[in-house]
Every structure is written in structure tokens, then in C-alpha cells.
Amino acid sequence: MSESQINFKDYIRVIPDFPQPGIRFKDITTLLKDGPAYRAAIEEMRKAVEHLKIDVVAGPEARGFVIGAPLALALGVGFAPIRKSGKLPGETIEASYDLEYGKDVLAMHKDSIQPGQRVLIADDLLATGGTIATSINLIRQLGGEIVGSAFLIELSYLTGREKLGDIDVVSLVTY
Numbered sequence: 547m548s549e550s551q552i553n554f555k556d557y558i559r560v561i562p563d564f565p566q567p568g569i570r571f572k573d574i575t576t577l578l579k580d581g582p583a584y585r586a587a588i589e590e591m592r593k594a595v596e597h598l599k600i601d602v603v604a605g606p607e608a609r610g611f612v613i614g615a616p617l618a619l620a621l622g623v624g625f626a627p628i629r630k631s632g633k634l635p636g637e638t639i640e641a642s643y644d645l646e647y648g649k650d651v652l653a654m655h656k657d658s659i660q661p662g663q664r665v666l667i668a669d670d671l672l673a674t675g676g677t678i679a680t681s682i683n684l685i686r687q688l689g690g691e692i693v694g695s696a697f698l699i700e701l702s703y704l705t706g707r708e709k710l711g712d713i714d715v716v717s718l719v720t721y
């Protein structure tokens with residue numbers, strides 16, 4: 547099957563009531579374990595963002611790493627990890643945020659983005675947009691310019707896109 551014929555939704559498993567009653571969890575492990583589908587997803591994202599002249603991709607732990615790091619590699623640029631608090635060993639900046647099912651704190655190394663760098667934010671999924679809004683806040687504090695965002699999945703009913711203002715949003719699958 548050629549890459550463009552893949553319907554990525556067919557590879558995503560929906561698990562009801564995880565991690566809490568009422569949440570329909572979009573499980574990407576069923577896509578990740580399929581080499582051609584995983585590669586095709588990254589390639590489709592790469593094609594959608596390559597015109598943005600990206601210097602660095604930033605992605606939040608943990609599922610943002612399995613999308614952001616291969617996307618950075620495919621683009622030939624570096625990757626800046628955005629981690630949950632207490633995991634990064636160097637000097638960090640931090641910000642707290644709300645999730646569809648909880649609360650957390652994100653951190654970045656102060657030297658992970660150079661002022662003026664053109665940054666693409668990548669994650670597996672855009673839900674309420676809390677994770678990405680917090681990531682944007684951290685990257686901007688470091689002087690990075692956000693030139694776009696890329697997601698495998700967008701939960702449009704949670705309207706996370708509205709938190710991104712006029713930042714370009716690429717998503718391969720929408721619910």
C-alpha cells in the first residue's frame with residue numbers, strides 16, 4: 547500500500563473509560579507497532595511542515611517524544627524535550643497546566659532553545675490544548691519563535707486549537 551492510501555484512524559484503538567470513566571482514550575500503540583504505518587505517519591507530517599523552515603522540533607513527554615523525535619530526524623533538525631517536572635538534570639524553567647484528566651507541571655532546559663530559533667511543536671494528540679499552550683509558553687520564555695504545530699490526532703470537540711491562536715495546526719486524524 548502506498549503511504550498516501552493509509553487511513554491512520556484504522557490504526558488507532560479507542561479504549562472507553564481510560565484512565566477515567568467517560569474518557570475515550572485514543573491508543574496509538576496499535577499504530578506505533580506497525581512499521582509502515584508509523585513511518586507513513588511521520589512522513590506525512592514531515593511533508594506538511596517542511597516548508598516552515600524549522601530549526602528545532604519540541605515535543606512533550608512521553609507520547610510527544612515518539613512523534614516529535616522521529617519527525618525532527620526526518621526533517622534533519624534537533625529535538626528539544628519538554629518533560630514533566632523533576633526529570634531534567636540541568637537548569638530549567640517550569641509551568642503548570644490542566645489536562646483532560648488531571649494536572650501536571652512541564653519543564654524545559656534553559657539551553658534547549660536558542661533565542662530566535664524557529665520551533666515546531668509536535669505531539670501525538672491535541673485535546674484541551676493545555677499541554678501545547680504550556681509548551682508554547684515555555685518555548686516563548688526561552689526566546690523561541692513558534693512557526694507551527696503538528697499532531698497525529700486532534701480531538702476537535704475539545705477545541706484545543708483555539709488555544710493556539712494563529713499558530714498553524716497540522717493533524718492527520720480528527721475525532
Ligand SMILES: O=P(O)(O)OC[C@H]1O[C@H](OP(=O)(O)OP(=O)(O)O)[C@H](O)[C@@H]1O
Nearest residue numbers: 607608609646671672673674675676677
Ligand atoms: O491537549 P491536552 O488536553 O493537554 O492533552 C493532550 C496531551 O495529553 C497526553 O499526554 P499525557 O499528559 O497524558 O502524558 P503521556 O504522553 O506521558 O501519556 C497527550 O500525549 C498530549 O500530550
Ligand SMILES: Nc1ncnc2[nH]cnc12
Nearest residue numbers: 569570571572646671673
Ligand atoms: N482522549 C485522550 N486519548 C488519549 N490521550 C489523551 N490525552 C488527552 N486526552 C486524551
